[in-house]
Amino acid sequence: MEIKIVKDVMEENEALAKNVRERLRAGGQSMFNIMSSPGSGKTAILEKLIPIIQSRGYRVAVIEGDITTSNDADRLTPLNIPVALINTDSWGGDCHLGSNVILGAMDLLESEIADIFLIENVGNLVCPAEFDTGADSNIVLISVTEGEDKPLKYPLMFRVSSLAVINKMDIAEFLETDVPLIKRNILQINPEMKVLEASAKKDLGLGEIADWIVERHLSLKG
Amino acid sequence: MEIKIVKDVMEENEALAKNVRERLRAGGQSMFNIMSSPGSGKTAILEKLIPIIQSRGYRVAVIEGDITTSNDADRLTPLNIPVALINTDSWGGDCHLGSNVILGAMDLLESEIADIFLIENVGNLVCPAEFDTGADSNIVLISVTEGEDKPLKYPLMFRVSSLAVINKMDIAEFLETDVPLIKRNILQINPEMKVLEASAKKDLGLGEIADWIVERHLSLKG
Numbered sequence: 001m002e003i004k005i006v007k008d009v010m011e012e013n014e015a016l017a018k019n020v021r022e023r024l025r026a027g028g029q030s031m032f033n034i035m036s037s038p039g040s041g042k043t044a045i046l047e048k049l050i051p052i053i054q055s056r057g058y059r060v061a062v063i064e065g066d067i068t069t070s071n072d073a074d075r076l077t078p079l080n081i082p083v084a085l086i087n088t089d090s091w092g093g094d095c096h097l098g099s100n101v102i103l104g105a106m107d108l109l110e111s112e113i114a115d116i117f118l119i120e121n122v123g124n125l126v127c128p129a130e131f132d133t134g135a136d137s138n139i140v141l142i143s144v145t146e147g148e149d150k151p152l153k154y155p156l157m158f159r160v161s162s163l164a165v166i167n168k169m170d171i172a173e174f175l176e177t178d179v180p181l182i183k184r185n186i187l188q189i190n191p192e193m194k195v196l197e198a199s200a201k202k203d204l205g206l207g208e209i210a211d212w213i214v215e216r217h218l219s220l221k222g
Numbered sequence: 223m224e225i226k227i228v229k230d231v232m233e234e235n236e237a238l239a240k241n242v243r244e245r246l247r248a249g250g251q252s253m254f255n256i257m258s259s260p261g262s263g264k265t266a267i268l269e270k271l272i273p274i275i276q277s278r279g280y281r282v283a284v285i286e287g288d289i290t291t292s293n294d295a296d297r298l299t300p301l302n303i304p305v306a307l308i309n310t311d312s313w314g315g316d317c318h319l320g321s322n323v324i325l326g327a328m329d330l331l332e333s334e335i336a337d338i339f340l341i342e343n344v345g346n347l348v349c350p351a352e353f354d355t356g357a358d359s360n361i362v363l364i365s366v367t368e369g370e371d372k373p374l375k376y377p378l379m380f381r382v383s384s385l386a387v388i389n390k391m392d393i394a395e396f397l398e399t400d401v402p403l404i405k406r407n408i409l410q411i412n413p414e415m416k417v418l419e420a421s422a423k424k425d426l427g428l429g430e431i432a433d434w435i436v437e438r439h440l441s442l443k444g
Contacts, residue, residue, distance in 0.1 A: 037259045037260045037261060037345070037368075038259045038347050038368055038369075038372055038375070038376065039259060039365075039367060039368025039369045039372060066375060067348065067375060067376060067377075067378075068374075068375065068377060069371070069374050069375050071371050071374065071375060072375075093348065093352065093378060095317065095346070095348035095349050122348065123259070123347065123375070123376075124317070124346060124347070124348055125260050125345065125346070126289065126315065126317035126344065126346055126349070127317050127348070127349065130315065143261075143367065145261060145365065145367035145368075145390075146259075146260055146261025146367075147260075147261045149291070149293050150260055150261060152290075152291050152293065153260070153288055153289060153290065153291050153293060153294075153345070154260065154289060154345075155289075155290060156289075156315060168367075171393075171396070171397065174393070174396060175393065
């Protein structure tokens with residue numbers, strides 16, 4: 001019985017995710033869903049990545065998911081872009097964003113104001129992977145502080161993503177992190193994954209992430 | 223309707239958690255549930271902590287929760303203690319351990335073989351906090367790599383825990399982590415929390431964690 005209900009929720013989520021994508025295509029827009037553990041650096045990456053995407057001529061809006069607080073959304077204020085904040089504690093502290101709230105956020109943002117939407121999902125390597133947000137592509141961040149085996153232990157997250165960003169590369173050497181092993185573990189789970197290295201703190205690798213997003217955006221726009 | 227069902231699952235979980243605790247009291251045993259983000263160092267702490275607890279004359283068994291893989295359980299093999307591994311992917315990749323599987327693990331372990339049970343929950347700052355495992359106390363780990371604001375962003379985890387361990391203290395200075403701010407944020411959410419600093423890598427603070435656990439064990443044993 002429980003399984004039946006989970007399936008219903010999932011089916012509704014899939015249907016609404018399809019709506020999100022139809023709306024994106026109609027507007028010549030695209031959406032990217034960024035996921036990771038808490039503290040891997042999603043907001044720090046966004047702070048540096050968004051100006052680069054803007055400098056290439058694209059308008060960016062952000063959908064911020066957090067259980068509670070506006071900490072992450074506040075950090076994006078200096079960018080002066082449209083941000084929709086979703087606090088999931090109003091419906092029980094959900095550990096992910098569903099496609100229903102993404103549709104709501106698109107309404108809130110008046111969706112024509114952006115070319116590229118970036119979702120910062122709730123910090124979590126499990127549940128966000130299970131729920132299609134309606135985004136065109138999923139991006140997973142992993143920090144060099146988290147241990148090399150995370151792709152093997154949280155495989156669904158790495159299976160549903162198209163781009164993996166290994167963040168905090170500036171401290172990899174100090175921590176003696178085996179970065180090639182992280183890459184091998186990612187590719188073992190998802191051989192199609194594009195893997196990029198970055199450091200939001202030291203401005204490394206952000207141009208490549210922007211390239212990847214813009215290229216996808218253009219191919220989706222057709 | 224969805225809310226109704228979640229409540230039923232929660233009620234069942236509470237009832238079974240009560241069973242776990244009754245069984246622990248009957249056996250003069252205690253159980254501690256360790257939770258954190260992926261990669262905060264739960265397994266590394268266990269590897270060093272368990273021999274210390276053993277050296278004080280207590281038998282330890284571990285219940286390991288992971289979505290998939292036996293990586294963490296394998297790392298405990300050298301300790302030569304009873305370990306029950308729970309892979310949640312067999313029922314949909316659950317992001318937490320419920321009290322039902324803890325009861326199952328106690329059966330599997332033949333529960334009389336330990337004085338103190340340690341649960342290593344699934345790496346996740348959200349869902350494990352929502353489900354009472356039946357453990358006597360919850361312990362939350364936070365690593366200095368994760369950012370100072372995590373207690374504010376994942377408050378339930380810090381509300382349901384009695385001990386917070388700030389791990390990877392050996393790299394706090396290098397990362398310029400504001401450890402006093404982490405502590406203030408923890409105490410803002412839960413003024414009753416005991417907060418300890420540790421480094422599993424450098425063997426710092428593990429005796430204090432063992433002290434805390436043994437003291438709780440003795441007071442529960444009565």
